[in-house]
Amino acid sequence: MERNPYLILGIPYGASRDAANIAFARRSRALRRQGLRGGERMTDLTWALNQIDEAETDPGAAVGVYRIPATPAVFESGPGVLAPPPEALPGRGGDRDTAFHRLHAAAVHDYLRFLVATAAPRLDLPEP
Amino acid sequence: MGEPRAGQVVRVGRALRARTGVVLAAGADGVLVLTKGPEPARLAAEEFGPLPAIEVEGPAVTGAAGRLMRAARAARAGTLKVKWDIEAVDTAAMTHASAGLGARRCAALDALALGLDATVDALGLTATETAWYRAWTAAAAGDGGLALYWTERLPPEAYAGKVRLLARCAPALMRDPDMARRAAAVLAPLAPRVEEARALAFALAPAASPETVTALEPAASAHGARERGIAAALVRAEPPPAPPPPELRLVRAFAVYLTGRTPGAVVDTDELVPLPSPLLDELADLRTLGGPPTSPDWPRTVAAHLNCRLDPGRASARDLAEAGFVAEQARRAYLAGDEDALRALPGGDPAVRHYGALLESRAAGAPCRPDDLRPEAREVLAEVAEIRARTGRGQKAAVSARLAADASCRLLLREAAGLGLLRPPVGPEDRSAFALWRDLCVLERRALDGEWDDAIPRGMDIAARTSGPVREEALNIVAYAEFRAGRPDVALKLLDDALETRRPIGLLVNAGVVAGADGAERAVSYLRSLAWSTSDDRVRRGAVLRAIGLWQAEKDSDYPPQLRDLVREALLVPEDDRGHRRALLAVADGMDSDWLAGAGEIPAPDSWQRDLLKYHRTRARSASSKYDTSLEDVAKVLVESPAHDWRREEVQRLAGLLNSLVHVTFGEAAHLFPVVDVLARGGVLDLADEIILSVQAGTHLATRFQEEDATLKEEVEKRLLLEPAEKYLARAGELPEGVREAVGEEVGRCVAVAGLGIGMVVERQGGDLAEQWNALVDREAWDYQNRYAIRNSKIALMREFQAILQRLPAYLGLLRRLPLDEAAEEQRRLLASSHEKWSSEVERVRSGM
Numbered sequence: 001m002e003r004n005p006y007l008i009l010g011i012p013y014g015a016s017r018d019a020a021n022i023a024f025a026r027r028s029r030a031l032r033r034q035g036l037r038g039g040e041r042m043t044d045l046t047w048a049l050n051q052i053d054e055a056e057t058d059p060g061a062a063v064g065v066y067r068i069p070a071t072p073a074v075f076e077s078g079p080g081v082l083a084p085p086p087e088a089l090p091g092r093g094g095d096r097d098t099a100f101h102r103l104h105a106a107a108v109h110d111y112l113r114f115l116v117a118t119a120a121p122r123l124d125l126p127e128p
Numbered sequence: 129m130g131e132p133r134a135g136q137v138v139r140v141g142r143a144l145r146a147r148t149g150v151v152l153a154a155g156a157d158g159v160l161v162l163t164k165g166p167e168p169a170r171l172a173a174e175e176f177g178p179l180p181a182i183e184v185e186g187p188a189v190t191g192a193a194g195r196l197m198r199a200a201r202a203a204r205a206g207t208l209k210v211k212w213d214i215e216a217v218d219t220a221a222m223t224h225a226s227a228g229l230g231a232r233r234c235a236a237l238d239a240l241a242l243g244l245d246a247t248v249d250a251l252g253l254t255a256t257e258t259a260w261y262r263a264w265t266a267a268a269a270g271d272g273g274l275a276l277y278w279t280e281r282l283p284p285e286a287y288a289g290k291v292r293l294l295a296r297c298a299p300a301l302m303r304d305p306d307m308a309r310r311a312a313a314v315l316a317p318l319a320p321r322v323e324e325a326r327a328l329a330f331a332l333a334p335a336a337s338p339e340t341v342t343a344l345e346p347a348a349s350a351h352g353a354r355e356r357g358i359a360a361a362l363v364r365a366e367p368p369p370a371p372p373p374p375e376l377r378l379v380r381a382f383a384v385y386l387t388g389r390t391p392g393a394v395v396d397t398d399e400l401v402p403l404p405s406p407l408l409d410e411l412a413d414l415r416t417l418g419g420p421p422t423s424p425d426w427p428r429t430v431a432a433h434l435n436c437r438l439d440p441g442r443a444s445a446r447d448l449a450e451a452g453f454v455a456e457q458a459r460r461a462y463l464a465g466d467e468d469a470l471r472a473l474p475g476g477d478p479a480v481r482h483y484g485a486l487l488e489s490r491a492a493g494a495p496c497r498p499d500d501l502r503p504e505a506r507e508v509l510a511e512v513a514e515i516r517a518r519t520g521r522g523q524k525a526a527v528s529a530r531l532a533a534d535a536s537c538r539l540l541l542r543e544a545a546g547l548g549l550l551r552p553p554v555g556p557e558d559r560s561a562f563a564l565w566r567d568l569c570v571l572e573r574r575a576l577d578g579e580w581d582d583a584i585p586r587g588m589d590i591a592a593r594t595s596g597p598v599r600e601e602a603l604n605i606v607a608y609a610e611f612r613a614g615r616p617d618v619a620l621k622l623l624d625d626a627l628e629t630r631r632p633i634g635l636l637v638n639a640g641v642v643a644g645a646d647g648a649e650r651a652v653s654y655l656r657s658l659a660w661s662t663s664d665d666r667v668r669r670g671a672v673l674r675a676i677g678l679w680q681a682e683k684d685s686d687y688p689p690q691l692r693d694l695v696r697e698a699l700l701v702p703e704d705d706r707g708h709r710r711a712l713l714a715v716a717d718g719m720d721s722d723w724l725a726g727a728g729e730i731p732a733p734d735s736w737q738r739d740l741l742k743y744h745r746t747r748a749r750s751a752s753s754k755y756d757t758s759l760e761d762v763a764k765v766l767v768e769s770p771a772h773d774w775r776r777e778e779v780q781r782l783a784g785l786l787n788s789l790v791h792v793t794f795g796e797a798a799h800l801f802p803v804v805d806v807l808a809r810g811g812v813l814d815l816a817d818e819i820i821l822s823v824q825a826g827t828h829l830a831t832r833f834q835e836e837d838a839t840l841k842e843e844v845e846k847r848l849l850l851e852p853a854e855k856y857l858a859r860a861g862e863l864p865e866g867v868r869e870a871v872g873e874e875v876g877r878c879v880a881v882a883g884l885g886i887g888m889v890v891e892r893q894g895g896d897l898a899e900q901w902n903a904l905v906d907r908e909a910w911d912y913q914n915r916y917a918i919r920n921s922k923i924a925l926m927r928e929f930q931a932i933l934q935r936l937p938a939y940l941g942l943l944r945r946l947p948l949d950e951a952a953e954e955q956r957r958l959l960a961s962s963h964e965k966w967s968s969e970v971e972r973v974r975s976g977m
Contacts, residue, residue, distance in 0.1 A: 002641070010576040013634075061666035063658065063674050066611070066641045068575055070604040070634030074597045075542055075569065078535020081505040082490055083463075086441035087455035087479065091409030092433065099404040107382035108344055108362050109336035113302055114376055115347045115355060116331040120298045122350075126289035128237055128264040 004066055005048035012075075013067040014059035020052040133159055134224055135195020137208065138179040148182060148210045150199045152220040162220075166213040184208060187241045191231060194238025196221035201242055225251055233257070240265040260287055267293035272300030276311055284317040291318055291325040301332060308332040358383075378402045388416040397434070398423035405430070412437045455479035462487050493540045512540050519544035526551040532562035546573030564590065564598050571605055580609040600626040604635060611642050620650075631661045640674065648678035652690040659694060669708045672698045676715055687719040696723060702731040709737055710774060713744040721748035725755055739769045743778060760802040767810030779807070783817040790824040794881055795831035797824070805848070815855075816863055816871050822852035823878040834885035837892060839932060845882075853879050853942045869947065876946035880955040883939030887959045890932050894966050897929045901973070930970060936963040 009023040133154040140149040149163040159176040160168040186198040200217040202208035225235035232251045239247040263278030279290040318325040327343040348359035361368035367386040372379040381402040388395040388411040421431045432450035435443040461469035462483035473480045481500035488496035494513030515525040545566045552563040587606035603626035611619035623639040636658035644651035659671040703709045716724040725748040732738040749757035790797045804825040826848030943956040
């Protein structure tokens with residue numbers, strides 16, 4: 001089974017280098033208290049920190065390491081005050097009634113002109 | 129009108145003496161026809177009757193005067209060839225026109241029709257009457273401007289017929305605002321009593337008035353049912369029964385707007401371009417707009433405003449800027465954690481202040497600048513801060529229902545939740561969802577702390593209580609616990625269970641990792657699913673390469689069909705990553721050559737990929753029994769391809785292959801000569817490879833020829849043996865130490881073997897020569913008649929032999945300068961001895977000739 005640097009350091013998959021450094025410090029401090037017994041674990045921790053520090057591939061693109069969590073969003077995301085939905089843009093104001101009446105009158109005028117224009121060629125002239 | 133024959137134009141006389149005549153008058157005593165000069169001739173009615181009529185060009189006229197005026201006009205214009213006096217015709221026309229009031233009016237109309245305006249004034253009619261005739265004639269001809277001019281000269285209250293004249297010219301009048309204004313003035317006195325005048329006046333007005341609507345339905349009465357229906361609906365401001373014509377954009381926009389006010393309706397946004405902003409906003413509020421604006425006719429700022437109103441989350445940054453939508457700009461900057469972008473927005477805007485404070489609060493885990501935060505955020509974050517403070521001291525904390533329902537704050541509570549310090553509120557729905565989340569955090573913490581024995585029952589308990597992503601995550605953690613406990617089958621089963629309804633990328637990666645421990649074939653199915661589930665090209669490439677890597681790590685494993693399909697699928701989608709594309713082509717050409725040889729739809733967007741694809745396809749075809757493609761064709765593709773970065777590596781790969789193939793017993797690799805020849809002549813090989821492969825190919829070929837008692841063509845010998853050997857001698861200094869010596873020895877060995885091959889042919893042919901020569905000498909002794917022919921045969925024999933013998937010095941010269949091992953040195957001595965022997969023999973014979 002391939003070694004997993006995140007699980008060795010006890011941090012979620014894809015955690016930042018800063019988080020890895022903090023975890024390394026905390027765990028190595030605990031190991032130092034164990035003296036020589038902690039030597040092998042210390043080697044593991046150093047390897048794991050180095051793996052995360054030196055990683056060339058973005059963890060989101062890596063496919064060879066087991067991910068815990070597999071879907072980080074389950075733990076950290078969802079709607080709420082820190083993840084606000086899109087803002088609503090209010091209307092630009094203006095008098096809707098006036099706008100309506102003006103538009104109505106203009107539409108009637110346009111249609112009247114259309115009727116007059118389309119009827120013209122069909123009109124009979126009076127006797128001269 | 130008038131005498132029906134007067135003004136007629138007829139042909140008078142016989143064919144050669146025929147003339148054009150015009151009837152000036154007709155009566156009971158005959159017909160006066162003018163054919164020449166000013167004097168008419170009188171013809172009896174029976175004489176005139178058979179005369180053929182001549183069609184005269186010009187507008188239709190109605191009276192005798194008009195016909196005479198038209199004939200005179202045609203004669204003046206030359207369209208009617210006449211010999212008569214035109215003025216006599218004018219006089220006759222005026223005589224007819226003066227016959228009475230009716231004749232004058234008729235003549236006036238005919239004159240106007242003929243464009244003889246001056247004639248009208250001479251008819252003695254009143255100015256008003258002539259103005260009317262002129263207006264009528266202009267309207268009939270469609271000349272709106274002229275018709276208007278003459279109607280303006282009619283008495284205001286009289287001549288109601290002028291309304292119709294103007295109505296006929298309405299399109300032209302409406303196009304010209306000045307004419308429209310003047311026409312309205314003409315119509316105004318008649319409008320109170322003539323409905324047509326009233327409607328026309330409203331139509332000609334530059335804008336609508338409150339009364340315009342009253343004219344609409346009467347105006348529509350002369351139209352069809354469709355127009356009447358639309359007019360009636362417009363009057364009542366109701367959605368029309370049929371859409372107005374497309375050219376009436378404003379009318380259509382109004383109709384669509386009316387429809388859009390109906391609850392539940394969905395209307396075409398692009399029809400609403402002429403709509404004023406308040407009404408567009410009204411439809412946006414009603415959510416009846418069918419989609420974002422797409423028409424290029426939308427003013428940019430209006431389109432931006434609509435985009436922001438209809439779908440603020442998807443509006444572009446440009447839309448936000450053009451619509452001045454600062455709140456959404458601030459929200460996006462906050463979500464991106466972009467402090468600079470937030471600072472660039474107006475600092476006094478409440479939304480900017482809120483999101484700036486929210487960004488700081490998110491980082492701090494507590495409300496920062498509370499006065500700038502919106503009240504709800506302020507209260508929720510205050511509770512978060514209080515809980516974090518308590519749990520930071522190791523104390524448990526209760527979570528309110530409101531905070532429990534706010535999933536966005538879980539980021540700040542995750543650590544406390546993992547430590548089991550959060551007490552969820554008691555209640556259904558989102559509260560229990562919070563409890564599950566808290567339990568999942570505890571499970572994750574245990575797993576990360578390596579407490580795997582505890583993780584399994586805890587995870588299975590969560591999985592049993594829920595569904596969806598939380599369950600998937602619980603199963604994921606349990607699966608790893610099983611995997612690390614040496615139970616990969618159980619782990620994979622759990623992951624399969626988690627993947628049953630959704631295909632999250634992380635779970636597929638994990639399934640690939642677990643399955644990969646059991647071999648490539650099992651892992652490939654998950655990696656294939658991963659490759660086609662992700663939208664991240666890097667993950668897709670990683671999945672394909674991992675599948676290939678797992679398979680390649682298994683020595684002597686068959687090429688799994690699932691991997692074959694995955695590589696094929698990956699090759700059939702466009703690929704920007706050249707290295708990835710090259711790796712896949714290399715696998716396909718090695719393992720799936722029949723498919724690659726024929727697959728026509730592999731995309732190659734640039735010449736780099738096109739040339740690479742051509743190369744690998746040629747390789748695949750050379751390996752496939754279905755194609756008559758050889759290694760020589762592969763070499764040709766390499767030579768003809770531009771110098772892409774991959775070409776040098778592929779040339780080296782092919783050179784390596786050829787090196788392994790040519791180092792066999794001389795003669796066995798003669799078939800490789802064309803491949804080597806293409807590469808060497810193409811100048812793509814490294815110096816050492818070019819020299820070694822050339823001399824090897826030449827020696828294999830020479831040996832094969834020698835076995836058949838033949839020799840290489842001199843041109844081939846020169847290109848593959850002598851010139852490469854000379855090139856070595858000239859450029860050995862360019863080769864690195866060690867390589868230089870090895871290449872030199874190989875060249876020496878090959879030249880010695882090839883030279884000795886020719887030496888053996890010389891020996892054999894020399895023996896044959898002696899026999900044939902002696903036979904000719906014997907024959908010469910008794911066959912006196914043919915001595916001349918015998919002598920020529922002897923010369924030919926000698927020339928043929930000398931031609932081969934003369935090739936040896938080139939070899940001997942090279943062998944003297946090349947480094948030779950012991951065997952090659954011995955071969956050189958044998959060759960020199962042979963050459964010396966046969967040279968002296970030839971010399972001796974030649975001197976005897």
